[in-house]
Amino acid sequence: MASKESNYLDQFGRSLRFQVIQDADNLCTEFVVRSPKFPFIRWLLTTVTLNATGILLNLHQQDTHVMATCLFLLVVVLVVKLHRKVKEESLLVMASLGVQLTTTFASGRSQCVFYQSHQVADIVINEAVTMQRVMFYLCILLKDQAASSSRIGSLIPLYQQSWPGLACLRDIYRGIHKVMDFGPVIPDTS
Secondary structure: OEEEEEEEEEOOOOEEEEEEEEOOOOOEEEEEEEOOOOOHHHHHHHHHHHHHHHHHOOHHHHOHHHHHHHHHHHHHHHHHHHHHOEEEEEEEEEOOOEEEEEEEEOOOOEEEEEEEOOOEEEEEEEEEEOOOOEEEEEEEEEEOOOOOOOOEEEEEEOOOOOOEOHHHHHHHHHHHHHHOOOOOOOOOOO
């Protein structure tokens, strides 16, 4: 097992950690993108500051329900943020089996989706154009199961929460195409 770790920027300029874990025979490779840790200390300081401000304004003497409600809302927002914050996204590519996408959240829960290799037509870098920017993303092209031809049935975007930048997407793309034989690979221009 060989492992290589590097740092990249996401499409919004935030830092991401990228790790490639590869077996010796190049039959299985995992691409892991880790987001920065949840700013728990910042949330704690914000909560303490808001409570201190409430005490200085004598909100606790006027109506204790106001302070209790504010504190309760902050705790609820913190729990929701922890439940939805993505800690890491990984793509496990196995030549003979298929592709598995795992999303791990800050709360510890994880979601896994697996696509068998006979369902996958290709994995490509796609782009989405918005009013302000062009967003690049990696996506799986699934074959149309109803049609007997090699028509594309659906498009599954990958790394929807971490949004790695184009340089990182190119490395992932090349690595996937080394494991699974889809055809020609984009040339390395760097």
